[in-house]
Amino acid sequence: MKDMVRLIATLTLICAVCSSLLAFVSKITEEPIRQSETLRKLDAAKKVMLPACDGLVEKTYETNFVYYVGSIDGKPKAYALEGASQNGYGGTVRLMVGFGADLKLTNFEVIEAKETPGLGMKMTTEEFRSPMRGLAAETTEWRVKKDGGQIAEITAATISSRAVMECIRDAIAKLKLVCQP
Numbered sequence: 001m002k003d004m005v006r007l008i009a010t011l012t013l014i015c016a017v018c019s020s021l022l023a024f025v026s027k028i029t030e031e032p033i034r035q036s037e038t039l040r041k042l043d044a045a046k047k048v049m050l051p052a053c054d055g056l057v058e059k060t061y062e063t064n065f066v067y068y069v070g071s072i073d074g075k076p077k078a079y080a081l082e083g084a085s086q087n088g089y090g091g092t093v094r095l096m097v098g099f100g101a102d103l104k105l106t107n108f109e110v111i112e113a114k115e116t117p118g119l120g121m122k123m124t125t126e127e128f129r130s131p132m133r134g135l136a137a138e139t140t141e142w143r144v145k146k147d148g149g150q151i152a153e154i155t156a157a158t159i160s161s162r163a164v165m166e167c168i169r170d171a172i173a174k175l176k177l178v179c180q181p
Contacts (some may be wrong), residue, residue, distance in 0.1 A: 048098025091113030120160030
């Protein structure tokens with residue numbers, strides 16, 4: 001009986017020490033991780049904004065989401081908004097999606113994706129992206145061909161392609177809020 005109590009006390013002490021160390025490490029790394037995420041989003045926003053802008057401003061829409069506005073000579077020329085989908089093959093997919101002042105898609109950049117290398121990650125290729133550039137946010141059916149849309153899905157990676165379309169639709173929904181007259 002004494003051995004069992006001693007064993008339980010020892011395991012409890014080990015768990016308490018390990019939990020404390022994990023909490024300490026989590027607290028220390030929380031801010032650098034947040035800063036890294038912010039820089040990654042800012043870098044992605046710069047990459048998707050075309051034409052190159054001389055000013056980039058981070059804005060918040062009614063505390064709901066952050067977006068970026070690129071300007072030339074003080075006039076808005078590009079927007080970058082994050083779109084997300086929980087339906088990727090590997091889980092969450094998050095993209096930074098860029099639109100010009102004419103509200104046509106300029107580009108998108110992957111912020112987070114755990115898709116299959118060589119298949120789902122083909123979402124980053126020019127072959128997949130380039131047909132979408134210049135398509136109007138409002139009038140385009142942002143769905144893959146298998147779902148009745150006009151965007152060619154990645155061969156053998158339809159789930160990932162659908163997740164990209166969902167991210168773009170999410171970004172467009174936010175864009176509509178930001179660009180309301």
